[in-house]
Amino acid sequence: MQPLTRVEGRAIPLGLKNVDTDIIIPAKWLKTISREGLGAGAFEALRAEPGNVIDDPAYAGANVLIAGDNFGCGSSREHAAWALGDLGLRVVIAPSFSDIFSGNAVKNGILPVVLPQDAVDRLLEVAREGQPITVDLESQTVTTPYQDRFTFTIDPFRRECLLGGLDEIGLTLARAEAIGTFETARTAAQPWLMRGTGA
């Protein structure tokens, strides 16, 4: 995973609330067996509308997306995070995120930034002026050229994973012994739990 420390650039002022993962990437794009190329299907229905913000040349090259409450709700499809990454986005700012989406985002080097609605509204204004937004994960701040400065909180483990570009599976495999101990105790105490399909 590509580490993320500081992102500076244009932001797409989407602003909508309850942006579900079917909006981010419709089901027909899920038939792929690859993680690549999903940007082409990102926000497909939205981008069919003339003058939509995603394809607006004013926001070309944006690496930040600003949205409303409950971003990424619905399906667990990680394709949503892959699609946003393929569009070049590294940060999504919103008042709230769905639990599954924010986890998927972090695992793909995309930072979900939670800020209060008034801060999000201000950043939407700045973005619509075409001004850059700076997101710094180390200092946990979002700043603008107008001296706006918002601080955000993030789960420390997610922050560590993003800053270091860490492989979570590698981290867990390093604890294989503890997992083995847990399994041994469980097999002795409740063997039926460990049978699964082999019941």
Added chain:
Amino acid sequence: MIRGHHPTPRMMEPIMASRPRTLYEKIWDAHTVETRDDGTAIIYIDRHLVHEVTSPQAFEALRVAGRPVRRPELTLAVPDHNLPTTARVDAAGKAVPIADPESAAQLAALEVNAPAFGIRYIPATAREQGIVHVVGPEQGFSLPGTTIVCGDSHTACHGGLGALAFGIGTSEVEHVLATQTLLLQQSKPMEVRVEGDLGPGVSAKDLILHIIGQIGAAGGSGYVIEYRGRVFEQMTVEERLTVCNMSIEAGARAGLIAPDDVTFAYLKGRPMAPQGAEWEAAVAYWRTLHSDDGAIFAKSVVIDAAAIEPSVTWGTSPEDVVAIGGRVPSPADFADESKRVAVQKSLDYMGLTPGTAMTDVPIENVFIGSCTNSRIEDLRAAAAVLKGRHKADNVRWAIVVPGSGLVKAQAEDEGLDKVFIEAGFEWREPGCSACLGMNPDKVPPGERCASTSNRNFVGRQGPGARTHLVSPAMAAAAAVTGRLTDARELA
């Protein structure tokens, strides 16, 4: 950095915990391998369901990294999302090829990956095949008190058995395959307490739609919901699965209903459930799985069951719920500016005018199926309305997609297939079908569908499709009259 637990899992400790715990906290504690200082825990995963859409990239990553599957017997693979629901074998008994090359490639990948990694695979042509969330409980693979995951958000469904079940992304699918655990932050426990009883003709689906309408599409974000109250105790397992299934539509990653004798009776004798002395031990353990008196919920919502009528959605979020006797709302009805904008967009997409009676909304398509409502009781409820009746002329397309081959066989034994066919429905093979339209079953642009599925998102049932979420009886009633209808009028 790491705090180890005593090697004996917490589940074997006496019930006298230091403080009263919720059901969620009990299951969480029993699966904690260890907790890091930052609060992230390694949580053991008991059961993993895999389907063809969210797994190929995970298997490929394992292959590239040279990592094996740690506990193949704890994963079960079933194709469901892409499968056409038309006949799977021809007259000669040969498998019918899948026309869509991308769907075919994805299905083929699962068929190769599962056995290559030692995982039990139920093929598309097997009687046991079905939607993962129907198959898991039906096979006794899903059990009370277990942690169950799947690369599918409706995994919340299995909470109806008292399991902590939630959807995960593909990176987490890979994590579970490689380690049989996940790195998780604990959610907060939330209680949805329903007081009183549901009126006649008001179903579990009406109840959960009403709950989502009350708490909103993000009302459960960051929480695991436990549904409490005598309504749930009186429900069958099928009804409990319907309720928990849609927890994700309220933003909660999981929903739970405490297991009881109804749960145990449902599971006893199922192929992958414990047998004999192990069954007795399991039931004794399962009886400890309830929230203790005095356990603290971080959030509590109380719902009056008697006030609930059959529910229907009017918009493009599952929170857009109204009673069937109600009317299409106006943006002006909402205080929040961003919600007003969203409502107007929804109404434009849905082609609805504020103030229209819901029962005046015509319907061209009816879909009975999905992991929310494709079990035998759902088909019985729909068939009870349709018996001796026929779909209206303006209903162009009406299909029933049973949740599994076993549900289909049971329904055929009961003669339900004939009721549906005589009413003008198509009787299909099991799968996810028109819930999300990954297979050929789609609703055409601009047309409406009375659907027993779980999401009314823009384009969910096909580009431009307009979805109204309803119960199986309500979907059947809409088919008969050709408009959204209170099923109680046809009882």
